[in-house]
Amino acid sequence: MSAFTAILRKDLRLELRGGESTLTLVFLSLLILTVLTFALNAPAGDAGTAAGALWVAMIFAGTMGAARALVVEWENGCIRALLLSPAERASIYCAKLVASFVFMVLAELAATVMMVLFFNLDFGIRLVRLGPVLAMGALGFAALATLLATIQVRISGGDLLLPLLTVPVFVPALIAGVKASNAALAGLPFEAFAQWLKVLAACDILFLAAGYLLFEHIISED
Amino acid sequence: MGTKAAYWLGVITLAMMTAAIFMVFVYVPTEAQQGIVQRIFYFHVPCAWVAFAAFALVAISGGFYLWLGQQVWDDLAYASAEVGMLFCTLVLITGSIWAKPIWGAWWTWDSRLTTTLVLWLLYAGYLTLRVMANEVPQVGRLAAVVGIVAAADVPVIIVSVRLWRTIHPAVIVTRQGGHGLEDPRMIATLLVSMSAFTALCVWLLMLRFSTLRTTARIADLGRQLALAEAEMADRSGQVRGSS
Amino acid sequence: MENLSYLFVAYSIIFAAIVLYVMFLWRRQARLDSRLRGLEIQLNEIRDELAADQPKPMTTASRSVS
Numbered sequence: 001m002s003a004f005t006a007i008l009r010k011d012l013r014l015e016l017r018g019g020e021s022t023l024t025l026v027f028l029s030l031l032i033l034t035v036l037t038f039a040l041n042a043p044a045g046d047a048g049t050a051a052g053a054l055w056v057a058m059i060f061a062g063t064m065g066a067a068r069a070l071v072v073e074w075e076n077g078c079i080r081a082l083l084l085s086p087a088e089r090a091s092i093y094c095a096k097l098v099a100s101f102v103f104m105v106l107a108e109l110a111a112t113v114m115m116v117l118f119f120n121l122d123f124g125i126r127l128v129r130l131g132p133v134l135a136m137g138a139l140g141f142a143a144l145a146t147l148l149a150t151i152q153v154r155i156s157g158g159d160l161l162l163p164l165l166t167v168p169v170f171v172p173a174l175i176a177g178v179k180a181s182n183a184a185l186a187g188l189p190f191e192a193f194a195q196w197l198k199v200l201a202a203c204d205i206l207f208l209a210a211g212y213l214l215f216e217h218i219i220s221e222d
Numbered sequence: 223m224g225t226k227a228a229y230w231l232g233v234i235t236l237a238m239m240t241a242a243i244f245m246v247f248v249y250v251p252t253e254a255q256q257g258i259v260q261r262i263f264y265f266h267v268p269c270a271w272v273a274f275a276a277f278a279l280v281a282i283s284g285g286f287y288l289w290l291g292q293q294v295w296d297d298l299a300y301a302s303a304e305v306g307m308l309f310c311t312l313v314l315i316t317g318s319i320w321a322k323p324i325w326g327a328w329w330t331w332d333s334r335l336t337t338t339l340v341l342w343l344l345y346a347g348y349l350t351l352r353v354m355a356n357e358v359p360q361v362g363r364l365a366a367v368v369g370i371v372a373a374a375d376v377p378v379i380i381v382s383v384r385l386w387r388t389i390h391p392a393v394i395v396t397r398q399g400g401h402g403l404e405d406p407r408m409i410a411t412l413l414v415s416m417s418a419f420t421a422l423c424v425w426l427l428m429l430r431f432s433t434l435r436t437t438a439r440i441a442d443l444g445r446q447l448a449l450a451e452a453e454m455a456d457r458s459g460q461v462r463g464s465s
Numbered sequence: 466m467e468n469l470s471y472l473f474v475a476y477s478i479i480f481a482a483i484v485l486y487v488m489f490l491w492r493r494q495a496r497l498d499s500r501l502r503g504l505e506i507q508l509n510e511i512r513d514e515l516a517a518d519q520p521k522p523m524t525t526a527s528r529s530v531s
Contacts, residue, residue: 144371147367147371148367148368150364151351151355151364154355154358154364155351155354155355155358156354157354158354158355161347161350161351161354164346164347164350165347165348165351165368167343168340168343168344168346168347168372169344169371169372169375171340171343171379171382172375172378172379172381172382172383175382175383175385175386176382179386195385196385199378199381199382199385202378203378203382206374206375206378207371210370210371210374214288214367214370214371217288217363217366217367218360218363218364218367220360257467257468258467258468258469258472259468259471259472261472262471262472262475262476265475265476265479266475269479308482308483308486311482312478312479312482315475315478316475316478316479319471319474319475319478320471320475322471323467323468323471422483426483426486426487426490429487429490429491429494430490432494433490433493433494433497436494436497436498436501437497439501440497440500440501440504443501443504443505443508444504446508447504447507447508447511450508450511450512450515451511453515454511454514454515457515457518
């Protein structure tokens with residue numbers, strides 16, 4: 001079994017056995033959606049506001065939870081073992097990234113259901129188009145958060161610094177994601193949707209490549 | 223970085239900036255549509271050029287630092303980030319001051335201003351990292367990775383913001399490029415101003431870089447001093463012990 | 466001239482920012498330089514003292530310090 005598979009299976013199994021990552025993300029997303037419903041006071045069925053609210057929830061829940069898959073290794077004191085093992089740094093990165101991605105997608109599913117309810121949309125075919133958009137957004141964000149996760153651990157006050165670094169870098173994906181989500185939910189023509197999906201794909205490629213290449217330079221025990 | 227070089231570059235910068243000011247306020251004609259406020263343009267654009275170029279330098283120096291491991295590259299990256307941040311802030315401020323009389327609003331979500339705002343946020347993140355993590359070992363590597371990712375992101379930001387602005391029904395008319403310069407005197411003034419600001423940027427970089435180098439030298443001497451003092455203590459301990 | 470105040474404020478801010486930054490760097494460099502000189506003097510003093518003690522037979526213990 002490759003290192004990637006081993007690490008990933010460990011993380012997913014831990015999560016199934018009552019890890020807090022997914023649940024925390026879900027609750028945070030719901031909380032943020034609730035706050036936004038009060039704060040924005042949008043008219044019913046407003047696809048634009050709903051799309052925006054969903055992405056706000058994803059980003060801020062993500063800044064708090066997406067790095068957890070990696071951060072938890074320090075808390076358990078396992079990071080040294082992980083780094084001493086023959087596993088390549090890039091494999092560690094990929095495994096942690098995929099774990100984060102899974103947690104975020106699960107949280108997004110819950111958030112989407114809540115969004116449809118809170119903003120009075122329909123459980124219709126339009127949600128199907130939303131799927132790839134949210135998945136790609138989660139992938140990009142997980143890629144960035146996992147790369148920069150060491151910041152949270154190695155620097156005091158790092159958990160405030162992480163969103164300050166991650167969110168501006170994520171901005172193009174945010175723009176594309178919200179636009180694509182809006183196009184999906186409002187039933188806009190396919191070209192409008194596809195164009196933003198391409199931008200989102202470009203962002204994902206950039207974040208994944210950067211993470212894959214640069215992770216080994218900054219991952220360390222202390 | 224000799225102080226002599228810094229001195230002469232300072233002189234050259236001052237001369238070029240003086241020339242630029244003269245051209246902006248005396249030589250160049252007033253633009254027909256916007257009036258004299260348009261003259262802000264001749265310093266606003268070079269500030270933007272420096273802000274973006276400095277950020278590229280942050281990333282490139284960071285890359286060299288990761289590759290070669292020499293401290294000079296890390297110092298250069300830090301210096302570039304500070305200087306770049308200064309000019310990025312000036313872009314936003316002058317852009318805002320320019321926007322008010324022309325468009326009646328202090329801020330517009332014009333694609334260029336928005337991109338610069340995101341750049342400013344990237345700078346802010348980088349510098350906050352530098353300041354907060356100053357004592358952390360290998361902070362240079364951390365900063366280098368952040369710089370590289372952020373700089374690679376900038377082209378994507380530019381494209382996505384531009385798309386965002388054109389698809390969106392234009393509430394605000396986007397500035398006509400500002401490169402629709404009819405009069406050759408305007409182009410000349412802009413070029414002189416760009417050169418002056420480039421010189422200014424390099425000079426400020428040299429100054430900031432030398433403070434970082436001096437700090438490193440102080441740390442190094444401090445270590446040597448500690449070693450020498452330890453040796454002294456050891457010697458005098460032996461004298462006491464042997465008698 | 467309309468809008469002259471905007472032009473004036475914009476350029477004033479640019480110059481103020483640049484001048485302030487240069488002054489900040491200048492003073493910092495001066496402070497660092499004086500500290501550097503102080504350290505160099507201290508280091509040279511100690512090194513002179515160590516060199517003056519040199520005729521003493523070097524035991525293995527002191528040799529291992531350097």
